[in-house]
Amino acid sequence: MVDHEHWYGKPEVGFRRLGTSLEPDRADLGSTYTPIDHFFVCTAGEPAVIDPDAWTLRIHGDAAARSVEVGMEELRQLEQVRVDAWLECAGNGRRLFGLLTDTPLEDSANNTPWLLSGMGQASWTGPRLSSVLALAGHDATTAFVGPVGHDRDNPEGEPIRMSLPVDKAMHPDTIVALTMNGEPLTTAHGAPARLLVPGWVGAYSVKWLAELEVSSTWIDSWRSNEYYVLRDETGHAIGPATAHPPKSHLCLDWAAQLAAGVREIEGYARCGVAPIETVEWALDDGPWETAELLDDLGRWAWRRFRFTVDLPPGHHVLRTRASAADGSRQPGEQPHHRDGVLWNAVIAHPIVVAPCDPAL
Numbered sequence: 001m002v003d004h005e006h007w008y009g010k011p012e013v014g015f016r017r018l019g020t021s022l023e024p025d026r027a028d029l030g031s032t033y034t035p036i037d038h039f040f041v042c043t044a045g046e047p048a049v050i051d052p053d054a055w056t057l058r059i060h061g062d063a064a065a066r067s068v069e070v071g072m073e074e075l076r077q078l079e080q081v082r083v084d085a086w087l088e089c090a091g092n093g094r095r096l097f098g099l100l101t102d103t104p105l106e107d108s109a110n111n112t113p114w115l116l117s118g119m120g121q122a123s124w125t126g127p128r129l130s131s132v133l134a135l136a137g138h139d140a141t142t143a144f145v146g147p148v149g150h151d152r153d154n155p156e157g158e159p160i161r162m163s164l165p166v167d168k169a170m171h172p173d174t175i176v177a178l179t180m181n182g183e184p185l186t187t188a189h190g191a192p193a194r195l196l197v198p199g200w201v202g203a204y205s206v207k208w209l210a211e212l213e214v215s216s217t218w219i220d221s222w223r224s225n226e227y228y229v230l231r232d233e234t235g236h237a238i239g240p241a242t243a244h245p246p247k248s249h250l251c252l253d254w255a256a257q258l259a260a261g262v263r264e265i266e267g268y269a270r271c272g273v274a275p276i277e278t279v280e281w282a283l284d285d286g287p288w289e290t291a292e293l294l295d296d297l298g299r300w301a302w303r304r305f306r307f308t309v310d311l312p313p314g315h316h317v318l319r320t321r322a323s324a325a326d327g328s329r330q331p332g333e334q335p336h337h338r339d340g341v342l343w344n345a346v347i348a349h350p351i352v353v354a355p356c357d358p359a360l
Contacts, residue, residue: 008041008188016115020045024117027251029268031304032297033084033181034120041188042089042118044160048150048208052184052192057132057176061146061214065137072192074135075176078127083173083198085300086270088119090201090228090241093249093343096334100348103336111340116249116347119268121302124196126178129212130170138214145169146213146221147195147206155222162204162228163219163240164197173198173300176209198300199243199272201342203228231337243272245344246330248279248305248322255350260313267320269293270302274326279305281320291320313355317348 008022014037015022022041029038052072060067092114098104105111112118133145149160168174177196178185185191190207197204203223213219229237248269250256269276280288294304309318323329334345 008047009037009186010041010188011037014038018112018114021112021118023114024120027117027253029117029120029251031294033122036122036181036183036186036189039120039122039180039189040089040118042112042202043151043188043207044155045151047187048152049187050150050192050208055192057193057209058211059133059136059214060211061138063138063142063216064214065139068136070132070135072178075127075132075178075193078131080125080178081128081172081175082123082125083175083177083196083300084121084123084298085173085196085198086119086121086268086302087196087202087205088244088270089114090203090341091339092116092118093347094340096343096347097336097340101334101336105338105340115254122180123182124175124177124180125182126175126193126196128172129174129176129195130172132176133169133212133214136214141216142166142214143217144215144219146211146215146219147204147209148211148213149206150208150210158222159210160206160223161219161221162206163215163221163224164204165242168197168200168242177205201228201241201244204242227339228341230342233335235338241341244270245273245342246271246276246322246324246328247344248320248330249347250318250320250349251304252318252349252351255352257352257354258311260311260353260355262308262310264306264308265318266294266304266306267291268302269305269320269322271322271324271328272300273328274324275299276303276322277325278323279303279320280323281307281309281318283309283311283318284316288321311351311353313353316351316353318351319346319348321346
C-alpha cells in the first residue's frame with residue numbers, strides 16, 4: 001500500500017486517489033505553473049526512493065561508442081537548460097469514454113481513470129539529453145534512445161522502458177530534468193533525475209532514470225509496443241502514440257454549477273505537434289465563437305484562453321475546440337481506443353446554471 005503522504009509529499013486533501021496515482025480534484029491547475037503540491041502524480045506502483053548522492057545513470061547500447069555511468073555532479077556540470085512545458089498523461093480524459101461516448105472502456109488495472117486533471121505545467125531545468133548522451137558518444141546508426149526507470153512494480157513485470165526516436169531525443173528542448181519550478185525534483189516527480197520530452201505523452205518523460213540505451217533499432221517493450229500506441233477502428237496497433245494532438249478543455253469542475261448571467265470562463269489549450277492558433281467555444285448547439293488567447297509562455301506551454309458567455313438558467317453544455325498552426329483541429333467525435341489513449345475530441349462539458357438571487 002503506497003503511503004501517499006510519505007512518498008508523494010502531497011497534502012492529505014485536494015486529490016482523487018486513482019490506485020497509486022493522484023489527480024487534483026480542482027479544475028484550476030494554474031495560469032503559468034502548477035504548484036508542486038497540486039501537480040498530478042502518475043505511477044504504476046510504488047515510486048522509487050533513491051539517494052541522489054549514490055545514484056548513477058548508465059548509458060550504453062549498440063550505437064553508443066562506450067558504456068559509461070555518470071552521477072549527479074557530472075550532470076550538473078553540463079549546461080543547464082530551462083524548458084517551460086506542460087506534462088500530460090496519455091490517458092488524461094480517459095473517463096470521458098464512459099461519460100460522453102457509447103463505447104465505454106472495459107475495466108483494466110492498467111487504465112487509470114483520469115478525468116481532465118492528469119496534467120500540469122512546470123518550469124523544468126537540467127542538461128539537454130543530447131549533451132548527456134555525448135558523454136558516452138554515439139554514431140550515425142543511432143535511431144532510438146531507450147530511457148529506463150528505476151521503478152519495478154509495473155503491470156508488464158519489467159522496468160518502465162520507452163523507445164524515443166533519435167530526432168526527438170536530440171531536440172534541444174528534450175532534457176534530463178533535475179529541478180521542477182526551481183526546486184530539486186521530489187520523489188513523486190522522479191527524483192533525482194527524469195526525462196522531459198515536451199509535447200509528447202507523459203510516458204516518454206520517464207521518471208527515476210536508471211539507464212539510457214542508445215540503439216540502432218527499435219527498443220521493444222510492452223509500453224512501446226502494446227499500450228502507448230494508436231489503433232485503427234478494428235483495434236490493431238498502427239504506430240506509437242507520441243505527440244499530443246490539439247486539445248482544449250474548460251477550467252471548470254465536472255459538472256460545473258454556475259449562477260445565471262454573464263460569466264467569464266477560462267480553459268486550457270495545448271498541442272505537441274504545432275502551436276495553438278485559435279480556440280473557439282459554443283453554448284449548447286449555438287454557433288462557434290472565437291475565444292481570447294492569453295499569454296504565450298513558449299512553444300511547449302499550454303495556452304490559457306478566455307471567453308464571456310451569458311448563461312440562462314437550466315442544464316447546458318459548453319464546448320471548445322482548438323486549432324493548431326499546422327491546420328489540425330479537435331475532431332467532433334472520439335474514435336474508440338481500448339486503452340483510452342489520447343482523447344482529443346471536442347468535450348461537451350455539462351454545466352448547471354441556477355437563477356440569480358434577485359436579493360443580491
